Amino acid sequence: MERSEAALNVSAANQKMRISLITACYNSVDVISHAMDSVLAQSYTDVEYIVVDGGSSDGTVEVIKAYEERFEGRLRWVSEPDQGLYDALNKGIRMATGEVVGILNGDDFFRHGSVLEEVAKSFSDDVDAVYADIRFVKGEKLDQVTRYYSAKRWKPWMLRWGYMPPHPTFYCRREKFEELGFYKLDYQIAADYELLIRFLWKGGLKTRYINDALIDMRLGGLSTNGVASTLTLNREIVRGNRENGVYTNLLMLCLKYFFKVWELKKLRFLRRG
Helix, strand or coil: CEECHHHCCCCHHHHCCCEEEEEEECCCCCCHHHHHHHHHCCCCCCEEEEEEECCCCCCHHHHHHHHCHHHCCCEEEEECCCCCHHHHHHHHHHHCCCCEEEECCCCEEECCCCHHHHHHHHCCCCCCEEEEEEEEEECCCCCEEEEEECCCCCCHHHHHHCCCCCHHHCEEEHHHHHHHCCCCCCCCCCHHHHHHHHHHHHCCCCEEEEEEEEEEEECCCHHHCCHHHHHHHHHHHHHHHHHCCCCCCHHHHHCHHHHHHHHHHHHHHHHHC
């Protein structure tokens, strides 16, 4: 299903498709401006930026309002109570009018100014979705890379073993959400995983890999917040696979952590080099 990079042959019309970019946030006053600045820094401007706030009380809404003029009509936002992250994302997708939908979490940011340019150039008539690599960062200046997650060798069969393309790098044609469904609200952590199983395995979407790290992600999100969240995540991954007719079990998922250890050792080796 994956198209090779060598096959990229995109017309000027495809490069000018509108991208609807969605940020879901709640009480994110300390980080939301960083995300929004990284959107403004993008060289690709045919972007509809949608911010869905969950009714923040910490000043997040005031920050969003302060950015409206800078986006020159490209920013749409709403602030109201919701049922959590996945409900907010569903709201954003239903608000979207672009051909392609992508997500930038409120505490993440684009790694460089050409991210959306790369995304747009990777779509062609036979591509339904694209995905890329991601970096996990920490430190006062967020310049310490603790993990580099590459999706270069990812294949749909790996979903049963607990591997998915980095969700924040997943851009998909909006029509596919209408066809295959939205994020399920009865998942606490892994609704994104279940959606990718539904889209990329069961739905068989045609994809293209972008050989670049598009997103820098801060540590400490829902799925990286301790042992309890890890257990919940893995149980929901098992459930998501089985609901879509794919067999897996917790033992199979545990094997992925050996690979993560190898990734960390490789990163330390590269730093020493």
